[in-house]
Amino acid sequence: MESLFDINVGQQCKILNIMIDGPLKRRLIDIGLTPNSTVCCVGQSPLKDPKAFLIRGAVIALRQEICEKITVRAVV
Amino acid sequence: MDNTYTIALAGNPNVGKSTIFNALTGMHQHTGNWTGKTVDSAQGFFKTDSHKYRLIDLPGTYSIMPHSPEETIARDYIINQKPDAVIVVCDATTLSRNLTLALQTINVSRRVLVCVNLLDEAHKKGIKIDLALLEQRLGVKVIGTTARNKKTVKNLLCALDEVLNSSPRTEFDFGTDEETALSTVKTAEQICREVVTYKKDNLCARDLKIDKIITSKFFAYPIMLALLCLVFWITISGANYPSDMLFSAFSRLENWLSSLLLSVNCPKIIHDAFILGVFRTVSFIVSVMLPPMAIFFPLFTLLEDLGFLPRIAFNLDKPFKNCGACGKQALTMCMGFGCNAAGVTGCRIIDSPRERLLAILTNAFVPCNGRFPTIIAIITMFLIGGGISGSFMSAIILTLVITIGILLTFLATKLLSKTVLKGVPSNFILELPPYRRPQILKVIVRSIFDRTLFVLGRSLIVAAPAGLIIYIMSNTQIGGATLLSYCADFLDPFARLLGLDGVILIAFILGFPANEIVIPIIIMAYMETGVLEDGFSLSFMRTLFIENGWTVKTAISMLIFTLCHWPCSTTVLTIKKETASIKWTLLSILLPTGFGVVLCIVFNYIYSLIV
Numbered sequence: 001m002e003s004l005f006d007i008n009v010g011q012q013c014k015i016l017n018i019m020i021d022g023p024l025k026r027r028l029i030d031i032g033l034t035p036n037s038t039v040c041c042v043g044q045s046p047l048k049d050p051k052a053f054l055i056r057g058a059v060i061a062l063r064q065e066i067c068e069k070i071t072v073r074a075v076v
Numbered sequence: 077m078d079n080t081y082t083i084a085l086a087g088n089p090n091v092g093k094s095t096i097f098n099a100l101t102g103m104h105q106h107t108g109n110w111t112g113k114t115v116d117s118a119q120g121f122f123k124t125d126s127h128k129y130r131l132i133d134l135p136g137t138y139s140i141m142p143h144s145p146e147e148t149i150a151r152d153y154i155i156n157q158k159p160d161a162v163i164v165v166c167d168a169t170t171l172s173r174n175l176t177l178a179l180q181t182i183n184v185s186r187r188v189l190v191c192v193n194l195l196d197e198a199h200k201k202g203i204k205i206d207l208a209l210l211e212q213r214l215g216v217k218v219i220g221t222t223a224r225n226k227k228t229v230k231n232l233l234c235a236l237d238e239v240l241n242s243s244p245r246t247e248f249d250f251g252t253d254e255e256t257a258l259s260t261v262k263t264a265e266q267i268c269r270e271v272v273t274y275k276k277d278n279l280c281a282r283d284l285k286i287d288k289i290i291t292s293k294f295f296a297y298p299i300m301l302a303l304l305c306l307v308f309w310i311t312i313s314g315a316n317y318p319s320d321m322l323f324s325a326f327s328r329l330e331n332w333l334s335s336l337l338l339s340v341n342c343p344k345i346i347h348d349a350f351i352l353g354v355f356r357t358v359s360f361i362v363s364v365m366l367p368p369m370a371i372f373f374p375l376f377t378l379l380e381d382l383g384f385l386p387r388i389a390f391n392l393d394k395p396f397k398n399c400g401a402c403g404k405q406a407l408t409m410c411m412g413f414g415c416n417a418a419g420v421t422g423c424r425i426i427d428s429p430r431e432r433l434l435a436i437l438t439n440a441f442v443p444c445n446g447r448f449p450t451i452i453a454i455i456t457m458f459l460i461g462g463g464i465s466g467s468f469m470s471a472i473i474l475t476l477v478i479t480i481g482i483l484l485t486f487l488a489t490k491l492l493s494k495t496v497l498k499g500v501p502s503n504f505i506l507e508l509p510p511y512r513r514p515q516i517l518k519v520i521v522r523s524i525f526d527r528t529l530f531v532l533g534r535s536l537i538v539a540a541p542a543g544l545i546i547y548i549m550s551n552t553q554i555g556g557a558t559l560l561s562y563c564a565d566f567l568d569p570f571a572r573l574l575g576l577d578g579v580i581l582i583a584f585i586l587g588f589p590a591n592e593i594v595i596p597i598i599i600m601a602y603m604e605t606g607v608l609e610d611g612f613s614l615s616f617m618r619t620l621f622i623e624n625g626w627t628v629k630t631a632i633s634m635l636i637f638t639l640c641h642w643p644c645s646t647t648v649l650t651i652k653k654e655t656a657s658i659k660w661t662l663l664s665i666l667l668p669t670g671f672g673v674v675l676c677i678v679f680n681y682i683y684s685l686i687v
Contacts, residue, residue, distance in 0.1 A: 023141075024503050029257045030139035031505065032173045043287050043508075046296040047394035050403070052287070052508055056265075057170035059283075059508040061390050063397065066503055 002074060005051065005067035007041045013072040014038050020069050028066075032056035038075060080121075080128045081240055082157075086150055086181060087165030088174050089136030090509040092193045096165055096221065097133045098518065099229045124233045127240060132159065138173075140180040141257065154185060161187035161239055168198035168205055168220075169510070171272055175264035178214065186244035188216045189235055196222045197510065202275030210271045217242075283510050287387065296391045303384075304413065305475055307375050312448060315367035322366065323610055326359035352607045353547025354540050357593065360608050361539045364592040366532060368445040372414040373523035381514030385410070389506055397501045399486050400493030402431040404506070405438075409485055412439045413478075415446070416647040417534065418527050420654055428502040434489050436651055437664045440643035441485040441671075443477065446591035450638050451477055453595060457618040458631035481639055488667060496663070531646060538589040538645035546586050546597065550606045560601055574676035575633030575683075577625065584637065589645045591638070629683050633676050640672030 007013045015037050018025055032055045033039065042059055043052035049064040087093040101120025118133040134150040141151070154162055162185045166174035171192065182188050192205060211218040219235040221228040289295055330351060337347045379385055385407050393403025404426050412419030419439040426432040443451060452474060460469040493499065550560040560582065568578030579601045587594035596608045599617065602624050612620075621630075642665045643651070652661045 026141055026254065026257055027138070027503075027505065029254070029261055030141065030176060031507075032176075032261065034258060034261050042284055043291050045291055045391050045394055046293045047391075049394050049397075050390065050504060050506070052291075052390065056173045058167075058173060059287075059510075061393070061504070061506040061508055063393070063501075063504045065501075066505070 001071050003068045004039075004053070004062070004070040004072050005064050007051075007072060007074060009041050009044055009051075012038055012040045012075040014075055016071040016073055018070050020066070024066070028070075031058070031060055033060075033070070039072075080130050081160040082130045082132065083236070084132045084134055084153060084157075084159040084162045085165065086134045086154065086162055086177065087136060087193075088138055088167060088170075088177060090507060091136075091165050091167040091174065093136060093165045094133065095515070095518075096163075096191065096193065096228075096232070097131065100232065101131055122233075124237050126237050129236070137177065139177060139257075140184065154181060158186065161185070161189060161236070163189045163191055163236070165191045165193050168192050168194045169201055169203060171205060172264050172268040175214075175267060176260055179260050179264055182214065182216055187239050187242065189239045190214060190216055190218045191232065192218060192220045194222070195220050196225075197512075204273045204275065206271045206273075210267065213267045213270065286511060287508070290384075290387050291391055300388055300391065301475065301479075303379075304410070304478070305471065307372065307379075308413070308448065308474075308478075309471075310375060311368050311372045311445065312452070314371045318367040318370075319363050322359075322363035326363060330355055330359065348551075349544060349547055354543040356608055357543025357546060357589075358536060358539045360593060360596065360610065361535060361590045362532065363610075364449070365446060365535065365590060366528070368448075369415060369528045369531060370524060372445055373418070373527040374520045376411060376414055377519045377523040377527075378514050378516070381512065381519055383509045383511045386506060386508050390508060393504060393506075395486060396489070397504070399434075399490040400431075400497075400499065400501055401434045401489050402426050402428065402501065403504055405431070405435040405489070408435045408439060409442055409482070412442045412444060414444065415527070415531050416440045416442075416444045416643050417531050417650040419444075420647060420650045421530075423654065430493075430497055430499045431502060433655065433660060434492055434497055436654055437492060437660065437667060438485050438488045440647060440664065440668050441488055441640065442481040443639055444591070444644075446644065447638050448474075450591065450595055451635060453614065453617070454631050454634055454638075457614055457621070458626070458628055477635060477639060484640065484671060488671065492667075534649055535590055535644070535646040538649070542586065542589040542645075547607070549586070550600060558604070558606070561604075564601060573680070574637065574673060575629050575680040576637060576676070577630070579624070580630075580634060580637075584641055587644075588642070591644055594638075629680065629687075632683075633679060636675050636679060637672050640668045640675060642669050 002013070004013070004015075015033060015035050017035060018028060018033070020028065037056070040054040041051055042054045044050070045061075050061045051064075051067060052059050052061045085093060085097055097118065097120065101122050120131050120133075122129050122131065132153065134153055135147070137147040137150040139147065140154065141147070153159070162181050164174075164178045164181050166178060178188070178190050190210075192207060192210070195205070198205065205220070207218050207220050217235055217239050219231055221232060290299060333355065334347065334351050337351065388410065389403040389406045392406035396403050396405050405423075407425065408419045408422040410419075411422045416439050419442075420436050423432050423435040423439070426435055452470065455470045455473050455477075459473060548559070549563065550558050552559045554562065564578035564582045566578070567581045571578050571581040574581070579598055583594045583597035583601065586597050593608065595617075596610070599612060599620065600606065600608055602620055642648070648661060648665060651664045652658070655661060655664075
């Protein structure tokens with residue numbers, strides 16, 4: 001199973017499951033990271049972490065720890 | 077007409093909310109803090125032909141559900157204070173996400189006006205929004221705005237009047253569970269599918285191209301460092317002339333005040349203490365402090381408005397995470413280069429209390445504008461020759477000093493998060509807003525009022541009494557020597573251990589109100605003049621210092637101690653205010669001082685082995 005962190009710059013993916021509980025999950029939903037939505041990795045920090053994703057029109061940076069708890073399917 | 081309506085202004089971060097706030101209220105506004113919280117609040121007043129309004133600027137928030145102190149405030153205000161209407165500002169380029177907040181707000185408020193802002197940016201990106209249909213689907217008044225357009229304000233005011241003339245809706249309760257959140261997001265998406273049309277595929281190609289360079293593996297850090305140095309260079313070279321002008325203006329004022337006091341037969345001792353002590357020190361600090369800050373802060377705010385600063389946080393998040401801290405600390409650190417007190421205040425942007433404390437306690441490890449002149453003067457006097465190669469070398473050494481400051485920040489942060497501030501790094505979600513053309517004039521006004529005057533005001537509170545103390549110490553004679561020289565002699569053995577001398581150490585102590593006066597105090601003490609003077613040339617200073625036993629070792633020790641010692645009084649006061657704790661304030665003094673003492677002793681030991 002791929003996680004959001006495995007997605008390379010320029011690659012698109014579909015969110016499958018967010019394995020996080022509590023307020024953080026709500027926050028992710030509020031910024032538009034919902035199951036079945038499509039996001040695109042648009043950049044990464046020079047040290048590879050965090051990565052930046054285009055989520056519903058806005059660029060949002062997420063740390064590795066969060067990305068790894070989000071399962072995705074890469075869209076070709 | 078005599079009734080004033082209360083309006084709350086809500087919206088996601090980075091949607092141009094403050095621009096709208098400023099456009100509506102103009103200068104009729106004041107800022108403060110939300111009761112008991114260190115979150116800025118602003119309210120302003122304006123009126124139309126039919127109504128008078130009080131506008132409350134709520135903190136930027138993604139949701140009515142609270143995650144951070146800012147969001148709790150926004151939510152509590154809308155739900156408990158029940159304003160007459162809420163204006164929800166939405167970013168036209170990311171409407172779907174912004175509508176989540178709008179939908180939630182519509183559920184809990186009596187009257188809502190949805191303001192779709194940044195239409196010009198959306199137009200450039202090929203995004204078209206059917207505002208009429210959006211109004212129909214949301215069931216509340218919708219108005220499109222372009223922050224820079226004059227007509228915007230007029231349209232907004234008309235729409236607001238219209239909304240307030242309508243009868244209030246009944247507000248619903250609404251669920252806070254995940255299901256409700258998801259369904260709100262889905263509704264927002266559905267509405268967007270109907271009202272938004274995209275003409276181009278690639279939404280922000282230009283931004284992505286810039287980001288690719290700014291966050292690239294090889295160029296990211298050199299670009300950041302170069303930009304930082306450029307900002308310093310502009311600040312330092314630009315501040316010279318206004319500083320000189322302030323000096324001469326103050327000295328004219330001093331002469332005038334002096335003759336005024338003498339003409340009313342003021343006793344000489346009071347005249348001297350007030351004019352040569354208090355007034356001279358205060359005017360000295362204003363002259364050297366005001367111009368660099370008035371240049372640095374607008375530049376900094378400019379980078380902020382451009383959207384460059386969040387990228388710095390993005391690039392530096394990993395190293396800060398490894399130290400148990402937050403990437404946003406990179407921003408407060410950069411702000412510390414301008415002024416540590418402003419940097420400490422800036423730590424409010426960090427959500428987690430533990431990480432905020434880390435950022436506050438380590439802010440003084442980067443040299444502020446007040447310490448740069450000292451550092452540069454020492455580098456020029458003792459470490460390099462003159463000429464073009466000299467100024468190039470001094471730039472390199474200065475960059476080295478800055479880099480050491482940054483490394484020490486990491487080290488101190490790591491030390492704290494392994495000891496007194498244990499914990500795992502919290503979640504880091506950072507929006508990288510699109511690059512925007514900043515509004516230069518507003519940037520200047522805002523940074524001067526919000527930052528420069530704030531810092532200046534606070535430093536003057538301490539400068540005045542300190543000026544008196546400096547005067548008394550350097551002019552009270554006991555057995556042929558001044559109080560100042562007694563203190564210097566007393567501190568001398570310890571200071572020698574650090575590679576300094578007693579005079580330098582006492583200058584640092586008396587320089588507590590502002591680091592800018594450290595070198596003037598040293599000169600005053602060596603020359604035994606008893607009053608602060610300005611306008612000595614570097615070569616004169618160099619000769620004076622060498623006559624008093626300075627060597628390269630003294631110069632480097634002084635550099636280390638300038639980088640690491642107690643924060644200035646303004647910063648300490650600010651830390652006390654921000655942390656509301658004596659314990660943390662004391663630690664913020666002891667931590668850099670401890671580092672400085674240890675580093676100086678170690679350096680002198682190594683130096684004595686080599687030379």
